[in-house]
Amino acid sequence: MKNIISFICISLLCTTLSFAQEKGKLRTGVELGALFPRSFSGYENFSGFGISGALEVKYNVQNNMNAGLKTDAVFMIIHKDNHAELLNFYFTYDYYFHYGNSRFSPFIGGGLGYYFGQFYQNDYYNAGINRINNPTCFVRGGFEAGKFRLSLAYHLIREKKEGYKRINYDYLSLSAGFYIGGGKWNRKYAGTL
Numbered sequence: 001m002k003n004i005i006s007f008i009c010i011s012l013l014c015t016t017l018s019f020a021q022e023k024g025k026l027r028t029g030v031e032l033g034a035l036f037p038r039s040f041s042g043y044e045n046f047s048g049f050g051i052s053g054a055l056e057v058k059y060n061v062q063n064n065m066n067a068g069l070k071t072d073a074v075f076m077i078i079h080k081d082n083h084a085e086l087l088n089f090y091f092t093y094d095y096y097f098h099y100g101n102s103r104f105s106p107f108i109g110g111g112l113g114y115y116f117g118q119f120y121q122n123d124y125y126n127a128g129i130n131r132i133n134n135p136t137c138f139v140r141g142g143f144e145a146g147k148f149r150l151s152l153a154y155h156l157i158r159e160k161k162e163g164y165k166r167i168n169y170d171y172l173s174l175s176a177g178f179y180i181g182g183g184k185w186n187r188k189y190a191g192t193l
Helices: 002-017
Strands: 026-037 049-062 065-079 082-096 104-122 127-145 148-156 160-162 165-167 171-181
Touching: 026 065, 026 148, 049 082, 049 171, 082 127
Parallel strands: none
Antiparallel strands: 026 049, 026 171, 049 065, 065 082, 082 104, 104 127, 127 148, 148 171, 160 165
16 A cells, blocks of 8 residues: 555646647556456455556647656455455557537546556465466546546456466456646637537
């Protein structure tokens, strides 16, 4: 938990270093999220919960699309005997459905990357820490209103076998945050609904 709090504090400090949704500008975003791990077999459909903190730096390729780098720290309780800590790194892309000078901009996007995870298990049959590193990806959608951002994402984390159980670490996240920089929407190049 200390690592997640430290990560969030450092992320907030780093956002002050960003310049700038105009083409050719940079923007930096910070998000906090609630996680809902997917239910898995072997237990009684306990879906768990978790939290995340993310920092994302993006370059505006066009006025209605950007590409960037995202890192997030995740802590989730999958079951009373299982929890996980993940550090994810992604290449991301978002497309905005924006019109004119409106401050409201829906978007869709996703990311491809890699995660470094520690999975803690403490039940009668198995106990210990499993360290797993694997490719990962996510799809997301949401909206921005002014500098505020709200998104819903589904993260795909590979299944892994633990004894007689197959555990799926996929999770759904609901994140809220803000961004700094990026310039202003330009009516001429904005995407349309």
